[in-house]
Amino acid sequence: MSARIRVSSLLPDFPWDTIAAVKAEAAAHPGGIVDLSVGTPVDPVAPLIRAALNSVAEVPGYPTTHGTPELRAAAVDALKRRYGVTDIDPAAVLPVIGTKELIAGLPKLLGLGADDLVVIPEAAYPTYEVGALLAGAEVVRADGLTQLGPRNPALIYVNSPSNPTGKVLGVDHLRKVVAFARERGAIVASDECYLGLTWEGRAVSILDPDVCDGDHTNLLAVHSLSKTSNLASYRAGFVTGDAGLVAELLEVRKHSGMMVPFPIQAAMTAALSDDAHEAQQRERYRARREILRKALEAAGFRIDHSEAGLYLWSTKGENCHTTLDWLAKRGILAAPGEFYGPGCAEYVRIALTATDERIDAAAARLGEH
Secondary structure, eight states: OOOOEEEEEEEOOOGGGGHHHHHHHHHHHHTTOOEEESSSOOOOOOOOOHHHHHTTTTOOOOTTOOOOHHHHHHHHHHHHHHHOOOOGGGGEEEOOOOOHHHHHHHHHHHHHTOOOOOOOOOOOOHHHHHHHHHHOEEEEEOSGGGGTOOOOOOOOEESSSOOOTTOOOOOHHHHHHHHHHHHHHHHEEEEEETTTTTTSSSSOTTTHHHTTTTTOTTEEEESSSTTTTGGGGGGEEOOOOOOOHHHHHHHHHHTOOOOHHHHHHHHHHHHHOOOOHHHHHHHHHHHHHHHHHHHHHHTTOOOEEBSSSSSSEEEEESSSHHHHHHHTTTEEOOEEEEEEEEOOOTOOEEEEOOHHHHHHHHHHHHHTT
């Protein structure tokens, strides 16, 4: 009998475990830590969302994997109303238990394996790579299609606006990705979790008619309510696009019992049906972004990209760990750029997700440089 393979041995170290020492140093600051490392919401969940959650708390039965008709309709309406995405069949909407779960499992759910190539951005959310490794697929980092040569990838991840860089891909770039994928028979999975947090220019969905001409074949768009509606603790997201692909994901997830709890589905329906709370949260982040950006630039940082999303992609032109130490001495914790790719070692990712009081504290400490 062969020895059992430990799945964890196939994966890189969990990134956040590697900065425990610098976190401890930041926490020792007399004024307390300002944790700008993880993009976790700190503002309260809107009352209308909490009311929706509570309204069905007594329901005892199993939820459906496909989600309620009300939830799927609310998602379709929100995508059209907020982002101009049209021609989505409500049957092609599938709620997921947080989008990280979906991304980590997507290559396996799609049947990818050792013979398949998964393309991820050069600066990338780590879970894209993790999902490919869990499926045993090959991973290539590439921001340009010419980098792939004659190879035919099975899955191409697009992330616009980007985590960590905040970069927004234009319509022409996304059209080229779609055309290339269709020529090579690849699936495009577009992580659009930060689409509602665009500060400069225009960010568009892979499903935008300007990008795909209304044809969703082999396209998947992944959306999260964690950022715009503060629902990270609810684990609330959904995937939509190609109706055939979504149906396949649904069939596999039904067998796996991967169901979003019914009260969470009700909360998602309320969140997707209301734009006022989302606009309020967006303005909170806009104000925090302006304060942090000015303070960082005054302290000698350069901010690259960052035209959207919840982060400032920042550098002092030195190794990220040197910068992390500099920040930790001031009680500020950031994420090292090396988390996101081998070409990111001179950057730190600084999140906007802290209270107004903590953002003000960080700005004051940066001003003491």
